[in-house]
Amino acid sequence: MGKEIFYGVIPAVIIFLIFLGFNVGPFLLFGAVLAGIYFIVARQQGGGGVGSLGKSKAGKHAVPKSKIQFADIGGQERAKKELKEALDFLIHKDKIGQYGIRPLKGVLLTGPPGTGKTLMAKAAANYTNSAFVAASGAQFVEMYVGVGAQRVRDLFKEAKQLAEKNGQDSAIIFIDEIDVIGGKRDGQQQREYDQTLNQLLTEMDGMTTTDKPRVLLIAATNRKDMLDSALLRPGRFDRHINVDLPDKAARSQILTIHTANKPLASDVSLDKVAQETFGFSGAQLESVANEAAIYAMRENAEKIAQSHFSYAIDKVMMGERTDREAPQEEKERIALHELGHAIASERVRPGSVSQVTLTPRGQALGYVRQNPMDDHYLYTKEYMEGQIMVCLAGAVTEEIYYGGRSTGSKNDFEQALGMAQEIVQSGMSSLGIVNMQFVNKTLVHEETNKILNDMLERTREMLKAHDDVYKHCLQVLLDREVLSGDEFREKLNEVNLVVA
Structure with missing residues (x-):
C-alpha cells in the first residue's frame, strides 16, 4: 500500500x-x-525489491526432500562409509560429546565427473533428516564486488532458517563446483573472487558446535588441486572423500540399479556389460542402460537384448553412427587395418576382442573394442609392450598389404608413443630410473624410438604369419560390417590358429 x-x-x-x-x-x-x-x-539481489539487500530469500536454494538413499547409489562403498561416519556426528550428538569429538564442519567430495558426488550429497540430507540447500559455485560469481560474499551469507542464513522452520536440528549445505569460488588466491584473480572466498571461510569458521541448528557443508569438485589451502585445512573441510570411477563389481551394481525398471532379455549379462565398460563413470553407465532401451524401442523389440547393450556401449564411447560412406577400396583398407588390431590383441591377450566393426562413429571410420577382462591399475613392462603392439598393428597391416601407411594410424601412433614414454618415465627402460627434469631430452627421445622400433619389428613378424586370417575374415567383415569377438575367435580357430 x-x-x-x-x-x-x-x-x-x-x-x-x-x-x-x-x-x-x-x-x-x-x-x-x-x-x-x-x-x-x-x-x-534477485529482484527482491526495496530492502532486499542483505535479506535472505527464503526458499531460493531449498531443495525438496530427497528420496535418494545411499542404497540407491551403486558402488562407492568406501566413500559412502566415510560420508556416513561424518553424518553420524549430526545424529549422535550425545555420544560424540562423551568422547570430546568436535563435529565436522565440512566434507569435500572429489573425483571425476559423473561419479555420483551430487547423489551422495542428496542421500546425506535424507540420511540425517536435515534441511538441504544447494547451490553451484557459479551462482556466487558476479562482476560487482561484494555481491558474491552477500550471497554466501544468504545461503548459510537460509539453511538455518529452513531447519528452524521445519523443526530440524541440522542443515546440510551443498555447493557444487566449489573450485569456481574456492580457487587459490595468487593475486591474479578479481577482488570479487577473493571476497567471496573470504566470506565462505568466515562462515565455515562460524559453525560452532553448540549452535542449533548445526550446519554441515558438503562441497564437490573434480579439480581439488585448484582449491585454496585455507579452504582445505582441518577445521574447515575436515574430510576429503574421493569418489572414484567404479570397479567391475560396482559397475555391475550400478547397471543393476539402472535396469531394474527395464525389460531385459534372457541373454543379457550385466556382468559382461560391466566387464566391457572399464573406465566408465556412473553417469556413463546410466546412459548405456538408457541408450540400450532406446535401441530396443527403435527395433520395436519386446525386450532389451545383449546386442542393444553392445550398440549402447559403442554410442557412449565413440558417439552416434555417422552417414559417411567410404569407397570400396578404402573400406577394404580400413577392414584390414582393424583386423590387424584384432589379431594383435588376441595374440597378446587371448579373449580380449569384444567387437570388430567398420561402422563409422564420431571421428573413427572403424574400430576394435577390446574387453579388458579384469580391471588393471598397475601395468608391467610386458603388458605395456603388448598394448603398443596392438596400437601399431593397424599401420603394420597397411604396410604389409599396401606397402605404406595412411593418416588413419595417427591416433594409434599417439597412444603408442604415450605408452613408450610411460615405460621410460616409470624406470622400465634401459635408461633405468630417471628424473625427467634433468635427463637429456635427446636420450629420452632415442630410447622412446628404440622401444617403438622394437615393437614394430615384433608386430610385423607376428602379423606376417596370419595371412590366412586376413583373407578369411576380410570378406565377412566387409559384408556384415560388424564381427563380434566370439565370431572372430571362431574364424581364427577355423584357420587352425591356436587361441587360448
Whole structure:
C-alpha cells in the first residue's frame, strides 16, 4: 500500500512544481540516477525489491526432500562409509560429546565427473533428516564486488532458517563446483573472487558446535588441486572423500540399479556389460542402460537384448553412427587395418576382442573394442609392450598389404608413443630410473624410438604369419560390417590358429 501511495504522490508533486514555475530538470536527473542504482542492486539481489539487500530469500536454494538413499547409489562403498561416519556426528550428538569429538564442519567430495558426488550429497540430507540447500559455485560469481560474499551469507542464513522452520536440528549445505569460488588466491584473480572466498571461510569458521541448528557443508569438485589451502585445512573441510570411477563389481551394481525398471532379455549379462565398460563413470553407465532401451524401442523389440547393450556401449564411447560412406577400396583398407588390431590383441591377450566393426562413429571410420577382462591399475613392462603392439598393428597391416601407411594410424601412433614414454618415465627402460627434469631430452627421445622400433619389428613378424586370417575374415567383415569377438575367435580357430 505504501508503494502505491509513493508512486502516486511523486508525479503529483512534479506537476505542482512545474505549475509554480520551478525548474524540475535537475530533480528528474537525480531521480533517474537513483532509480538506475536501485535497479542494478535489485537485479543483483534477485529482484527482491526495496530492502532486499542483505535479506535472505527464503526458499531460493531449498531443495525438496530427497528420496535418494545411499542404497540407491551403486558402488562407492568406501566413500559412502566415510560420508556416513561424518553424518553420524549430526545424529549422535550425545555420544560424540562423551568422547570430546568436535563435529565436522565440512566434507569435500572429489573425483571425476559423473561419479555420483551430487547423489551422495542428496542421500546425506535424507540420511540425517536435515534441511538441504544447494547451490553451484557459479551462482556466487558476479562482476560487482561484494555481491558474491552477500550471497554466501544468504545461503548459510537460509539453511538455518529452513531447519528452524521445519523443526530440524541440522542443515546440510551443498555447493557444487566449489573450485569456481574456492580457487587459490595468487593475486591474479578479481577482488570479487577473493571476497567471496573470504566470506565462505568466515562462515565455515562460524559453525560452532553448540549452535542449533548445526550446519554441515558438503562441497564437490573434480579439480581439488585448484582449491585454496585455507579452504582445505582441518577445521574447515575436515574430510576429503574421493569418489572414484567404479570397479567391475560396482559397475555391475550400478547397471543393476539402472535396469531394474527395464525389460531385459534372457541373454543379457550385466556382468559382461560391466566387464566391457572399464573406465566408465556412473553417469556413463546410466546412459548405456538408457541408450540400450532406446535401441530396443527403435527395433520395436519386446525386450532389451545383449546386442542393444553392445550398440549402447559403442554410442557412449565413440558417439552416434555417422552417414559417411567410404569407397570400396578404402573400406577394404580400413577392414584390414582393424583386423590387424584384432589379431594383435588376441595374440597378446587371448579373449580380449569384444567387437570388430567398420561402422563409422564420431571421428573413427572403424574400430576394435577390446574387453579388458579384469580391471588393471598397475601395468608391467610386458603388458605395456603388448598394448603398443596392438596400437601399431593397424599401420603394420597397411604396410604389409599396401606397402605404406595412411593418416588413419595417427591416433594409434599417439597412444603408442604415450605408452613408450610411460615405460621410460616409470624406470622400465634401459635408461633405468630417471628424473625427467634433468635427463637429456635427446636420450629420452632415442630410447622412446628404440622401444617403438622394437615393437614394430615384433608386430610385423607376428602379423606376417596370419595371412590366412586376413583373407578369411576380410570378406565377412566387409559384408556384415560388424564381427563380434566370439565370431572372430571362431574364424581364427577355423584357420587352425591356436587361441587360448
